[in-house]
Amino acid sequence: MEKLVVIGNGMVGHRLLQALNEGDHTHRWHITVVGEEPRTAYDRVALSSYLEGTSAQDLSLGQVSGPHVHVHTNERVTTIDRTHRTITTHTGRTLPYDRLVLATGSTPFVPPVPGHDLPGCHVYRTIEDLDALAIDARTARTGVVIGGGLLGLEAANALRQLGVKTHVVELAPHLMPTQIDQGAGALLQRLVTDLGVTVHTGSATTTIEPGPDGRAHRILLGDGTHLDTDLVVFSVGIRPRDELARAAHLRLGPRGGVDIDHTCTTSDPTIHAIGEVAHHNGTIYGLIAPGNAMAEVLADRLLGGEATFTGADTSTKLKLLGVDVAGFGDAHANTPGALDVVVNDAAGGRYAKLVLSDDATTLLGGILVGDASAYATLRPLVGHPLPGDPLALISPTGPTTLGTHALPDSAQVCSCNAVTKAHLTCAIDEGAREVAALKSRTRAGTSCGSCVPMLEQILAESGITPSSALCEHFTHSRTELWEIVRSTGITTFSELITSHGTGHGCHVCKPAIASILASQGNGHILTGEQATLQDTNDRYLANLQRNGSYSVVPRIPGGEITPDKLIVIGEVARDFDLYTKITGGQRIDMFGARLEQLPAIWTRLVEAGFESGHAYGKSLRTVKSCVGTTWCRFGVQDSVGLAIRLEERYRGLRSPHKLKAAVSGCARECAEARSKDFGIIATDTGWNLYVGGNGGFTPRHARLLARDLDEDTLIRYIDRFLMFYIRTADRLQRTAPWIESLNEGLDHLRAVIIDDRLGIADDLEAAMAEHVASYTDEWAAVLSDPDKLARFVSFTNAPHTPDPTITFTTTRDQPVPAPTPLGIPTTRPTMETTR
C-alpha cells in the first residue's frame, strides 16, 4: 500500500477522506491524517449555530473509519521534508509519505493595528474561538465587529443573540462589498440597523486602546471618532495557512496560497493542496463548495481517475435572522456588455438585481437582499437562457411560478456538492421518493441547505407527492386532521372517519385522533368511544410491561416529595409486592401490578394526595429540577418552585409525542434542561428558555429560544410553543425533528412565538388556558366511575383471578418477571421508533 498523509482535518480534508473511503475498493492507500484542532472535522459553515445551542457533537461531520485510515487530532505539523518525503509534528512524530495533501484551510486575518492582541479581542473561526467569545460576551454590554463582510455580519448576529449591543465597522463604503453592490448594500444596512446593529461604513480602525483593566476598551476610527466597547471581533478576511508550503519552497500564488493546477497538484508532483489553502488560476476560494469540488477531483486522481478542477461557483446566500442576502454568478456585472435589471423596493425591504448577457438572453448572475427565496431557482440558471421576462423572475410573485422544468439537465441545483438536475432526476428514477432519500443518494442539500426547496419542487414535478397520509384510513396528515377537528367541531372518531376517512381505523390512526380529540378538550380519555381509541397504556392509565403486568407512576411535581408521601409509596409497593425504581424524571416507578390490582393501588395513592403521573401518555411527563436557591450555594433562581408551577400547569396535556422538561437554577445546569423538549436555565436576571432537546436514540441539545425572561413571559412563551407543537407536529414527532421540519427552523419558531408573525399567539394562549382550567386527575375520575372501573378485571368469568401467565422471581430482593417460555420478545423491524 502507498502512504497518503493529509495535513488538516477540516471540512475539505474530511471530504477527501469520505471520497477516498467510498472509492478506494482496491485498498491502494494507507491514509494518515494529522489535524491541529482538538476534535475531528466539524461543520464550520454552521459554526454560529453552536452559540444557539447546537453541540460540538451535533456539528461533527462524523468519523471516517476503516482499517487503513488513522486520524490524529490535537497535533500540528511543523515541517515538511521534501527530500526524504516525511513530515514532522509538534510532538516530534515523523511520518513518511508517498503523497502529501495540504488541507490546512486558512486563518482569520488580524490587522496589525496597535492593540489588536489585547485581551477581549477575538476571531471567529473555530469552536474554541466561540467558547472564548461566549465567555467574554457574558459580561459584555457592547461589542464591535471589525469587518462587514459575510462572516462579519454572521459574527455580529451572534453577538446580538448573546445579548450584546453590537456595532459593525466596515472599511468599504457599504456592507458585504465582495458579494453585493452599493444599492443592495444600502438596503442591507437598513435592515441590519432595524435589527439593532449599528453599522459604520467607510470607517478604518486605527488603534485599539486598553481600559484600566488592560482589556480592549476603545476603538479609534480613521475619521477621528471612537467607539467604546467591551469586546472586539476581527473579521476582515482570511489568509491561507500556507506557512508549511512556504518553508518547503513550494510555488505560491501572488498573494499567498499554495499554487495548484487543474489536478490539485502543487509545484511538487507528490504534494497536493485543496480547500482554502489552495490558489488556483488567480483565485483563493473562501467557500466550502469549491473546496469540496477540489477534494472530489483529488480523490478521483488518487484513485487513477482523470477528473479536473476548472474553477467553481462562488454564489453565497446568507441569512441573518430574517434578512436574506444572496449573491451569485457575476453579481458585480464584470462581464463586458452585461446588462442589469434591478428591482429596488425600499418600502417592501427588497432589492433584487439580475445580470444578463449583452443580448439580454442569458443569466450571468444576480443579487437578492431582503427576500432571497428566488435564489434556489435562479442560481442554477446562471449561464443558461432565461425562461421568461427577467423582471417577472424577481417580482415578488415571480420565483414561485418558475418551475424546475425551466432548468436544463446540466444546471447545478446544489452548488455546494456539484449536483446537477440530471443527477437528481436520475436518483428519482432509481427510486428516491423523498428529500431525505435524494440527500443521501446525491449529497444535494447536505451542506448549506439552500437548494432543499428545489429538491422538493423537483420531486413534486416528477409526480411524487411525499405522502403525509396518516395511515390507510386517512389521506390527511395529523396537522390537517387537527385543523379539520377544530374547524368542524367534530368530537368523535366515528364522525371523523365517516366524513373524512375510510374503513374503521387502526392502531395508527385511533390513538393519533384520540390525542387530537383530547387536546381539544373532550372530557375524560376513557369516556364513551374514546376508550376504544387508546393504546393499552392510556386505556388502563398505566404502562404495559413485558410480561403483561403494568407499572404505576404517581406524579411528583418537580421531584419534590414529603417524607409522608414517600412512606405511602413504600407501603403501597410493599403491600402489593411491587418492584420499585427511581426514574430519570425524578419520581418513583412501581412495577409488576396486575390489571385488576390497579384500582386498589390507585385508591391508596389518591387518598394520600397523589395524582396520575401520565407516564403512560403521549403527554407531559415531568419537569425535573435542581434545588436552586432554596438550598444550593450557587443557585440564582427558585428552580423547584418554577418546575412545580410548570408541571402543574401542563400536566395531562396530550401531545404528538411525550414531552419532557426541566428547570436548572443556575448555569451549572444540574437538571440537564438542555436535553429536554423545553428546558429552562436561570440567569441573574430571569430565565433562558431552550427548546427541542431530547435523549434517546438520536440525542439532541435544546436550543435557545429566548433569554432573560421574567416568569410570566416565560410561561406565555411555553404556552405558545407547546400549543403550536401540538397543532402542527406530525404523529410521534418529537419537538426536535418538528422544529427542523419547519421552514427556517428555529427562526420561524421565534417569529411565531415571540414576534407573533402568524397572529395566532392569543389563540394558542387561550387554548392552553382552557387546558389548564379543565384539567382533572384521570385516576380520581376512574375511581369514582363504576362503568370505567368495571373494565379493570382480569377475566370476564373470573374478574379477580390473577392472570396465570404472570409470574415473578426475585432479583436483589425485589420481584421481577420470571422468564417466559418463549424467551425474549423479538423486536419488530417495522416498529415505530421516535422520529
Place this chain on the structure above:
Amino acid sequence: MTTLTPPLTWIDACPAHHLETALGLATLLPDLHQVALFRTHDDHLYAVDNLDPHTGAAVICRGIVGDHAGEPTITSPMLKHVFSLRSGHDLDDHHTHLSTWPVRHHHGMIQIGTTPQGTP
C-alpha cells in the same frame, strides 16, 4: 358455522352487554387457556387466543380493534403485530397466528366453544 368433529362444549364468558364494541375482554377456560373476545362495529363477535405468540404475554384482548383493507384486525399492544380477527393470521408474518375459537350470542350471554376452531 364450521362443523366440528368432537362435540363442542359451550361455556358462558359474560353477559352480552358487557362486551362493548371494539373493547376486548379475556375469558379463562377451565384448562387455563385464555381467549380474547371482541365485538366489532358491525356487531360481529370474534374469539382468538389471548396469548401474543411473539412475546408470550396474555394481552391480545387489550389491543386496538381496527381493519386492514376491509379485514377486521386486532393489534397486539406488546409489539404492535397485527392479526386478522377472522383467520387469526399475523398479517406481516404468515408463520405466526392466533387460534380462533367458536363464539356465539346465546340467551343474553356470550359463549365460547371450548375447543379451538383450529389453526387457519
